[in-house]
Amino acid sequence: MANLNIKSKKENSYDAIVIGSGISGGWAAKEFCEKGLNTLVLERGREVKHVKDYPTTNSMPWELEHRGGILQNVKEENPVVSRCYAYKEDTQHFFVKDTEHPYVQEKPFDWIRGYQTGGKSLLWARQVQRWSDFDFEGPARDGFAVDWPIRYKDLAPWYSHVEKFIGVSGNKDGKPNLPDGEFLPPFELTAGEKYFKEFLKNNYPEREIVVARCAHITGNQEFYAKQGRTLCQNRTLCQRGCPFGGYFSSNSSTLPWAAKTGNLTMHHHAVVHSIIYDDEKGKATGVRVIDAQTKEMKEFYAEVIFVNASALNTNLILLNSTSSRFPNGLGNDSGVLGKYVAFHNYRAGISAEYDGLKEYTTEGRRPTSGYFPRFRNLHKQETDFLRGYAAGFSSGRSTHSDYSGIGDELEKSMAKAPEYGPWRMGSHMMGETIPKEESQVSLDSELKDEWGIPQLKIAMDYDDNDEAMIKDYLEQMSEMFEAAGFTNIRTRDDKRAPGLDIHEMGGARMGKDPKTSVLNKWNQVHACPNVYVTDGACMTSTSTQNPSLTYMAITARAVDHAVKTRGKS
Amino acid sequence: MDRRSAMKQLAILTGGAVMMPACNFSEESILQAYQNLKVTQSDHALLSQVTNTIFPGTTLKKAEELMIPDFVLLMSNDCLNADQQNGFVKGLKGWDDFSKKTFGKAFSKMDQNEAEEAIIKGMALEGENDSEAGHTRQFLNTTKRFALQGYLNSEYFMTEIKPYELVPARFYGSKLIENA
Numbered sequence: 001m002a003n004l005n006i007k008s009k010k011e012n013s014y015d016a017i018v019i020g021s022g023i024s025g026g027w028a029a030k031e032f033c034e035k036g037l038n039t040l041v042l043e044r045g046r047e048v049k050h051v052k053d054y055p056t057t058n059s060m061p062w063e064l065e066h067r068g069g070i071l072q073n074v075k076e077e078n079p080v081v082s083r084c085y086a087y088k089e090d091t092q093h094f095f096v097k098d099t100e101h102p103y104v105q106e107k108p109f110d111w112i113r114g115y116q117t118g119g120k121s122l123l124w125a126r127q128v129q130r131w132s133d134f135d136f137e138g139p140a141r142d143g144f145a146v147d148w149p150i151r152y153k154d155l156a157p158w159y160s161h162v163e164k165f166i167g168v169s170g171n172k173d174g175k176p177n178l179p180d181g182e183f184l185p186p187f188e189l190t191a192g193e194k195y196f197k198e199f200l201k202n203n204y205p206e207r208e209i210v211v212a213r214c215a216h217i218t219g220n221q222e223f224y225a226k227q228g229r230t231l232c233q234n235r236t237l238c239q240r241g242c243p244f245g246g247y248f249s250s251n252s253s254t255l256p257w258a259a260k261t262g263n264l265t266m267h268h269h270a271v272v273h274s275i276i277y278d279d280e281k282g283k284a285t286g287v288r289v290i291d292a293q294t295k296e297m298k299e300f301y302a303e304v305i306f307v308n309a310s311a312l313n314t315n316l317i318l319l320n321s322t323s324s325r326f327p328n329g330l331g332n333d334s335g336v337l338g339k340y341v342a343f344h345n346y347r348a349g350i351s352a353e354y355d356g357l358k359e360y361t362t363e364g365r366r367p368t369s370g371y372f373p374r375f376r377n378l379h380k381q382e383t384d385f386l387r388g389y390a391a392g393f394s395s396g397r398s399t400h401s402d403y404s405g406i407g408d409e410l411e412k413s414m415a416k417a418p419e420y421g422p423w424r425m426g427s428h429m430m431g432e433t434i435p436k437e438e439s440q441v442s443l444d445s446e447l448k449d450e451w452g453i454p455q456l457k458i459a460m461d462y463d464d465n466d467e468a469m470i471k472d473y474l475e476q477m478s479e480m481f482e483a484a485g486f487t488n489i490r491t492r493d494d495k496r497a498p499g500l501d502i503h504e505m506g507g508a509r510m511g512k513d514p515k516t517s518v519l520n521k522w523n524q525v526h527a528c529p530n531v532y533v534t535d536g537a538c539m540t541s542t543s544t545q546n547p548s549l550t551y552m553a554i555t556a557r558a559v560d561h562a563v564k565t566r567g568k569s
Numbered sequence: 570m571d572r573r574s575a576m577k578q579l580a581i582l583t584g585g586a587v588m589m590p591a592c593n594f595s596e597e598s599i600l601q602a603y604q605n606l607k608v609t610q611s612d613h614a615l616l617s618q619v620t621n622t623i624f625p626g627t628t629l630k631k632a633e634e635l636m637i638p639d640f641v642l643l644m645s646n647d648c649l650n651a652d653q654q655n656g657f658v659k660g661l662k663g664w665d666d667f668s669k670k671t672f673g674k675a676f677s678k679m680d681q682n683e684a685e686e687a688i689i690k691g692m693a694l695e696g697e698n699d700s701e702a703g704h705t706r707q708f709l710n711t712t713k714r715f716a717l718q719g720y721l722n723s724e725y726f727m728t729e730i731k732p733y734e735l736v737p738a739r740f741y742g743s744k745l746i747e748n749a
Binding site for chain 1: 622623624625626627628629643644647648649650681685688689713717718719720721722723724726727730733735736737738739740741742743744745746
């Protein structure tokens with residue numbers, strides 16, 4: 001028996017274990033494998049191979065039985081995922097159904113999840129705006145959360161490292177609050193967007209519209225051919241999975257790249273129960289994994305463990321990793337684990353029309369939009385709320401067809417080319433929210449999932465700061481829209497629950513002081529440094545930018561640190 | 570497999586109606602493809618007359634050539650809630666009697682002009698949702714909505730009338746319109 005155990009221990013031992021194969025886990029896998037470490041990636045969901053497992057990728061609209069619609073009974077049984085903008089007939093197989101993986105909403109929270117190879121990297125909106133020191137210095141300047149232990153200069157080379165590999169389309173705009181990166185050619189702004197950009201330049205010189213940077217290949221084909229990827233073809237059917245690899249996902253890029261080194265082992269249906277902490281050795285030695293199908297428990301061992309299970313699931317794993325040294329969860333000496341979670345405030349939006357530019361329209365499709373970097377409270381505090389918002393801004397020429405009749409009148413109208421209407425303008429806010437102690441996730445003491453793991457309880461909500469920010473966004477946008485000559489201006493606050501932004505962050509925040517944070521500046525658990533957390537759970541504050549690029553850069557930086565310090569204690 | 574269960578299987582596979590030879594001939598069987606609706610072949614035929622009135626095939630193709638009635642039933646069966654289904658089915662089943670009573674002629678006996686007028690009037694009927702007029706209104710509006718959706722998203726329309734590009738491979742933000 002003893003021999004057998006030793007054998008099994010040896011067989012199940014790796015240099016590094018990465019929990020999760022999503023956007024940050026894929027990066028950890030690639031970096032470790034490239035640096036020669038024998039790496040195990042644990043994915044709780046099924047295998048989704050690039051192209052081969054994108055069943056709808058080349059479907060024509062008429063080939064979707066319900067033309068994109070979700071069945072009524074599925075909607076009724078799964079209200080949370082049904083509220084997600086990307087959950088449609090052609091993408092539904094990549095989303096977790098509410099019924100399959102229940103959780104407890106202490107406060108309403110729409111938790112959108114993707115359990116498969118690549119996780120949500122298959123489904124993301126592909127927006128990759130860098131953070132700047134206006135973001136990293138936010139908590140210290142404005143006195144909330146704790147100070148970030150890193151600054152822009154620590155991350156800048158890693159942003160570049162990531163951008164070059166994933167392919168980022170963007171324009172060098174020279175804005176200090178939205179640093180430029182390693183860009184492939186940008187997509188065009190539309191005539192309507194250019195008009196508004198010009199209007200701002202002349203009337204609000206501190207404010208500017210740029211084309212949003214997105215993880216799409218628009219140049220340097222030879223380089224990306226090595227990954228088996230090629231130019232974005234403007235299909236804008238990204239969430240089905242792209243047969244061209246035109247946008248970045250773990251499936252199309254980092255995971256196959258890692259596999260080519262020969263150093264990657266990947267297990268699917270591998271639900272991580274907890275991280276094993278060895279009291280004698282004073283470090284983590286591996287992970288306990290339940291096979292999602294057989295329910296059999298197995299252990300895997302490694303000298304370094306990366307937790308990239310997605311922000312809230314990473315919290316769950318850490319909280320469930322109890323030992324005599326860490327009775328309240330791994331690395332939770334401070335008691336802050338699971339606390340100070342936050343999200344992005346996407347509640348408000350505005351739409352309008354513009355009667356000019358009649359001679360222009362757009363042609364083709366664009367997988368990104370215009371982007372309005374944060375201008376509020378940027379250089380100094382100027383409002384009665386903390387922080388600010390970025391915003392999406394897009395404009396396109398509307399067309400109109402009259403489908404009101406029936407009979408031959410309707411057929412004639414359908415056969416005609418549509419008529420041009422006004423330009424339509426639209427914007428939605430992306431507000432920074434403040435991480436607070438009472439915003440937290442915890443383990444339910446009774447409810448368990450199918451594998452006997454406690455269900456996650458989620459409690460976060462909007463506060464007065466968020467409400468004031470919504471009001472300001474709508475006022476400012478309305479004022480600018482009016483001044484720009486836009487008409488038929490309509491504002492909205494859809495009162496959505498947190499979560500639908502799919503930017504939940506924090507719970508295992510980075511910080512300088514182990515008494516008030518879980519991770520150090522290298523993303524190591526303060527009290528258990530061979531465990532690194534580099535997904536959304538590590539975030540100290542949320543900023544306004546879409547966070548995935550920052551997760552990837554943080555991950556690459558942390559792997560570099562883990563490998564450089566290997567063998568040193 | 571005996572003939573009876575073979576035919577049942579066929580009915581399920583094809584979504585078509587199969588008259589069970591041993592059944593009471595006075596009772597029409599339910600179309601198996603639309604379990605939530607409990608509609609029969611006659612209901613399907615009447616719906617087909619409605620969608621052929623909406624798309625008579627004088628400028629474009631006729632609704633039945635594009636299987637529009639089947640699409641309307643599929644969407645009503647799968648993508649409406651129980652209340653909406655109730656209104657749709659009651660309105661459909663009552664449509665011939667209702668039109669006779671209200672317009673003096675059963676819909677199934679009307680020519681294209683009369684039928685168009687009946688549908689337009691029926692779509693604008695007033696009254697509680699859960700009334701005969703309300704069911705008729707819901708039935709006709711739902712049928713128009715799904716028929717239009719099915720038509721605009723049909724292979725015929727998206728290849729021959731307004732071609733859909735799966736792979737545009739371009740984006741121009743300021744394209745000059747000729748003759749603007």
